[in-house]
Amino acid sequence: MSSTSPTSYDELPYADNCFPYSHPDNLAVVATLYGLEPPALATCRVLELGCAGGGNLIPMALTLPSGTFVGVDLSARQVAAGQETIAALGLKNIDLKAISITNIDRSFGTFDYILCHGVYSWVPEPVREKILAICAENLTPNGVAYISYNTYPGWHQRGLVREILNYHVGRTTGSPRDRVESARVFLETLVRAVPRQDTSYARILQSEMEFLRGVNDSYLFHEHLEETNRPCYVHEFCDRAAGHGLRYLGEADSEGLIEALPPDSRAVLEQWSGDRVSREQYLDFLCNRTFRRSLICHNDVQPATVPSASRIIGMFVSASARPQSENPEITSDKVETFVGRRAGAVLSTNHSLVKAVLTALYEARPRALTLTEIKTQARSLLGRDFENVGQGPTVADILLKAHLGNMASLHVHPPILANDIGDHPEVSPLARLQSRTSERVTSLSHRTVELEPFDRAILPWLDGTRDSAQVLDAVVNSVLAGDFRLEQDGQQLLDREQIRKLMGAELELSLARIAEAALMMHSTNNI
Numbered sequence: 001m002s003s004t005s006p007t008s009y010d011e012l013p014y015a016d017n018c019f020p021y022s023h024p025d026n027l028a029v030v031a032t033l034y035g036l037e038p039p040a041l042a043t044c045r046v047l048e049l050g051c052a053g054g055g056n057l058i059p060m061a062l063t064l065p066s067g068t069f070v071g072v073d074l075s076a077r078q079v080a081a082g083q084e085t086i087a088a089l090g091l092k093n094i095d096l097k098a099i100s101i102t103n104i105d106r107s108f109g110t111f112d113y114i115l116c117h118g119v120y121s122w123v124p125e126p127v128r129e130k131i132l133a134i135c136a137e138n139l140t141p142n143g144v145a146y147i148s149y150n151t152y153p154g155w156h157q158r159g160l161v162r163e164i165l166n167y168h169v170g171r172t173t174g175s176p177r178d179r180v181e182s183a184r185v186f187l188e189t190l191v192r193a194v195p196r197q198d199t200s201y202a203r204i205l206q207s208e209m210e211f212l213r214g215v216n217d218s219y220l221f222h223e224h225l226e227e228t229n230r231p232c233y234v235h236e237f238c239d240r241a242a243g244h245g246l247r248y249l250g251e252a253d254s255e256g257l258i259e260a261l262p263p264d265s266r267a268v269l270e271q272w273s274g275d276r277v278s279r280e281q282y283l284d285f286l287c288n289r290t291f292r293r294s295l296i297c298h299n300d301v302q303p304a305t306v307p308s309a310s311r312i313i314g315m316f317v318s319a320s321a322r323p324q325s326e327n328p329e330i331t332s333d334k335v336e337t338f339v340g341r342r343a344g345a346v347l348s349t350n351h352s353l354v355k356a357v358l359t360a361l362y363e364a365r366p367r368a369l370t371l372t373e374i375k376t377q378a379r380s381l382l383g384r385d386f387e388n389v390g391q392g393p394t395v396a397d398i399l400l401k402a403h404l405g406n407m408a409s410l411h412v413h414p415p416i417l418a419n420d421i422g423d424h425p426e427v428s429p430l431a432r433l434q435s436r437t438s439e440r441v442t443s444l445s446h447r448t449v450e451l452e453p454f455d456r457a458i459l460p461w462l463d464g465t466r467d468s469a470q471v472l473d474a475v476v477n478s479v480l481a482g483d484f485r486l487e488q489d490g491q492q493l494l495d496r497e498q499i500r501k502l503m504g505a506e507l508e509l510s511l512a513r514i515a516e517a518a519l520m521m522h523s524t525n526n527i
């Protein structure tokens, strides 16, 4: 059944995003760490429920060409936009359908990975039940399903502000953007006007206002002004899943993971909790969690209760952190700091092997290394062998901790990308397409990259048909044509040779940035 009546997502489409944690590679990593044998990535079948315009699914289909990808969404407008992108890229392994989740049945077939991001809390009760029913009926025996949802206790605070904004906006009329603007202005005014600024109420309003300042209109509209937004406790989610013959496997995202807790909090948590689910619930009480990205599997699959470092053998690892100093001291006792990609992820250590491992990953970025490669690099950075020298964590222990602490990313099927620019630089066709209308593009490692203006401007020429000198010609011609204005001492530069010299240096930096952002592919012309 195609949707006929326009939805709120037709009115104000959701921003087209990719979600690294929902990538089947990450789902397979979590399943493997918990002792399972997840389906092979190269040929996997993936279903996304509520796929919007395919911002998450299309990049997966592009980078896993032998996989099969099906997305469904009620919003015909979003699906049509996704279909246009698929046609422009010539992808044959992906199908987006403008139908309701409630119309999926057994005849849809089975899938190794079922993804449902940002939908479960935002749909009416029957659809929520149906999402779990699909995970039970349409998931292959060792498949993994990902469902994200708003959770309590964190959402009690956010829900307070949602109710206040809904009341106010309910009294106004206008387009979705008008209503968002009205909500923003109202909240800012309310925060200033609250008479008792020293109360917890004032502090809650203030912190939610700051949070909402950092989100886009589409997010605010669909989180705070959407008709349905029903968070739940993790234990409620797991009970419901159990009712469908499904069990909790783990979290796709290591944020707020038990392993990442400080030792004192962890000890208290262990006292409170019994089984796996109650541990997760008490964890949320400790961390005041607002959002979960939970993985579930069939009940007859028996995951371990904790992730195991021994399962890392055979995986690949890429950097998620950079050393703060330009030349980290590996062999001395000096404390070095590594800064993770995620806000707040910081690690300071004087442990030589940890420093060597993280530095080796950083130097290889964005490429993922095998365990053997990491050991070889670490040995060379340390200037000595480190195995069989007694106690201390193994490289696998270090990598597991680094992965859980957002300092490194594990992969069972690493992204295929080029580390260097090659003879004929070629950027992912999806990123080139996206850059026509946005500075936000999706990398080959399934992350959103904010392009610098110059990088965005040159992307169309990086299609593998030009060598670096020809790309530079195109840049110079573009400057001469007036597309960019180059100045020296306040004067516009018009001399071809001077422009070439200046732009040559700029281009070199730009190409390096683009490669580091995991946007560069191996071009067939580079051979």
Ligand SMILES: C[S@@+](CC[C@H](N)C(=O)[O-])C[C@H]1O[C@@H](n2cnc3c(N)ncnc32)[C@H](O)[C@@H]1O
Pocket (backbone or CB within 6 Å): 007, 009, 014, 015, 016, 017, 049, 050, 051, 052, 072, 073, 074, 075, 078, 099, 100, 101, 102, 116, 117, 118, 119, 122, 123, 127, 222
């Ligand atoms: C908050 S958006 C999330 C979109 C996307 N997964 C993301 O996170 O960017 C919720 C999506 O679910 C879709 N949706 C809501 N009810 C649905 C239903 N019954 N069947 C299919 N899609 C539905 C909406 O159209 C919308 O695109």
